[in-house]
Every structure is written in C-alpha cells, then in structure tokens.
Amino acid sequence: MKRITITPAWYFSDEAGNQIDPTLFLLLEAVHRHGKLTRAAEDVGVSYRHAWNLLNKWGEFFGIPLAELARGRGARLSPLGEKLLWAEQRVIARLGPQLESLGSELNLAIQQQLEGVQPVLRLHASHGFAVELLPKHLRELRLDLQYCSPREALVALRRGACDLAGFHLPQGEVGKAISRDYRDLLKPRSHRVIGFITRRQGLMVAPGNPKGLRDLEGLAGGSLRFINRQAASGTRALLDGLLAMEGIAASRIRGYEVEEYTHSAVAAYVAAGMADAGFGVEAAARRFGLDFVPLAMEHYLLVCHQRSLAEPRFAFLLEVLKSETFQSAVKALPGYAPNRCGEVTSVEALFEETDPASWREASAF
Secondary structure, three states, X not given: OOOOOOOOOOOOEOOOOXXXXXXXXXXXHHHXXXXXXXXXXXXXXXXXXXXXXXXXXXXXXXXXXXXXXXXXXXXXXOHHXXXXXXXXXXXXXXXXXXXXXXXXXXXXXXXXXXXXXXXXXXXXXXXXXXXXXXXXXXXXXXXXXXXXXXXXXXXXXXXXXXXXXXXXXXXXXXXXXXXXXXXXXXXXXXXXXXXXXXXXXXXXXXXXXXXXXXXXXXXXXXXXXXXEEOOOOHHHHHHXXXXXXXXXXXXXXXXXXXXXXOHHXXXXXXXXXXXXXXXXXXXXXXXXXXXXXXXXXXXXXXXXEHHHHHOHHHHHHHHHHHOHHHHHHHHOOOOEEEOOOOOEEEHHHHHHOOOOHHHOOOOOO
C-alpha cells in the first residue's frame, strides 16, 4: 500500500505582496552545503544563470546580497542569506513532527477503508531521529506514530490508546531521579520494556565553539543566550536534572524561558545566531553544522503490554529492531547507538538499578 506524506508548502511575502520564490530557499541551502554555485544549481535542478539571477533578484529586493561569490573561492551565504535559510529551517523543524503525526492519522484512516488492510502498530513517543527511522523499516506493518511527551506516551499506553510507548531514561544519578516520575505509570506485572537506542545529549554551539563552552556552569550568570526545550519534554527533564545536581539555578541562564519543540528547532535557532547555545542530541547539532559539547547519555526505551509480545506484529517489530539493516541506520546517526535493540526485559530489571551494567554498554561510542 502506498504511504501518503504531508509536506509543507508556504510563501514568504512582504506588505506589498511580493512573494519570495520557494526555489530560493532550496538554492540557499545548497550553497550553504556545497560552497559552490555551480553545484548548488545542479543540486536544485536549475541552470547556473537562473541561480545567479535568483540570488541577484532577491538581493536587490532586500538591498543586501544573499551570497558572496568570488572567483576561485566558491560561494558562501551572506549573513542575510543565512538568516533566511535558518528561518525556513526553523519552520520545517517546528512543524515536521506535527505533520508526521497528521500524516500517520490520514494514512490509517485511508487504510481502514481498504480491503486487505495491513496490521497496525500504534506508537506514542517523543520525537527523535531514531524514531523517525521506524516507518521506513516497518514496511509490512502500518505504524500509527503520534508524537508526544514521554509521560503522555506512558499515560496513553495505560489507558489503551496505543500499543507501544517511548520514553527517555538518562544514565547515572539523574536517571534515578527521573525514573521516579515514571514508576507510577509502569506496571511490573503487565508491562515489558524493549531496548531501543542510546543517544548522547549536550550543548549545541556555533562552529568552533566561539564562546568556549565546556559545561553547564558556562551558561550561568553571563551574557550567553540560551534556547531551551519545552517543559514537558524528556530532554528538558534531563537538563533540569543536570542543573539540580550541579546546583545551578535556572534563573541564572539567560533565555531559559525561551522554548522550542524539537531538537532540530533548537539547532536551527542556534545556527541562525539567535542563541549562543541550546541543549539537545548530537545528531541535530551535526545536521545543522554546529559543534557539540557532550554532557549526558540516555536510553530511549519502548514499553508494551506483556500480552502483546505474543502477537505477530510485535514479533515482526522485534525482528526489525534486531536486524543489521535497522541497527546500521541507527549507527549512522551521530551520537546514537543501538543498545540491546529489540531485547525484552522486565520493568523490575530496569528499575532495580537505573544504570545497571547491562544497560551501560553503549556509553562509549
């Protein structure tokens, strides 16, 4: 069965109604990535002349060049060109997860009207790069993927609104503290934990780390601008836990109250120069060309009902998670590793010790 994907389309316009050609944003991204207008034009599928004219037209519109071209030195975006690029990237990063969830609902509604429908697996989980991989690998199993906070996912599992829930559990003392927030939602007798991935979290900073950030203390009491994740997210819980352990008051961090809703949106915010640092996964930092200061490791785990494990759809899920194809895809993500991926354990075993030796194997990449 074909899968429908929702892709956003929007227009940037001024008060006079002049609309920026959407191709311009593709060209800006290609120039940023390749550093050559010839390669950028080829990548976008336009002629060199058209690419040149497009940059000139909108540079004249703004009164400032969007790119700097020098013979023998390639091309690079001007400060305004970068601002336009990252503005568009922030829109994509912020809306992407919501559109994925809507697309999942639409596909499920269509499938229910067709004969010979595929089995459906309802997954509620916070947005992440490894979770994004699942629909591409579970081809014989329709995945109804809804993005939400870790606690909302576990609540949905308890009330039967989903078959599988994803949540984060940091390693070390912070993980022990955060695990208390999950204990009331996990039933040792009826729930089982499926290993998924381990990922690295830390500070996203501008290339070259111009502010010299090495730890969270570097954010406090100074002029550095910070961009945060929303309060309900697992990443925010990790950051709050790390600050509490180090005795750093959030009020000392400029911009702590400013929030974005995905790792990519945080990275785009920093890449646009709107903040000096953000907190999130390494994969988002690398995707936006940022440097990364690692501060914590955390497990991303999946939870289901024990009775569900006897069903063919869960057998197929575990087979995919254990496959070399899927695990290779996870390893290709910076800061990610498949840790006991597809292995089932009990809730008691997980909480006997928040950071047992068997769950620490992915600490060193």
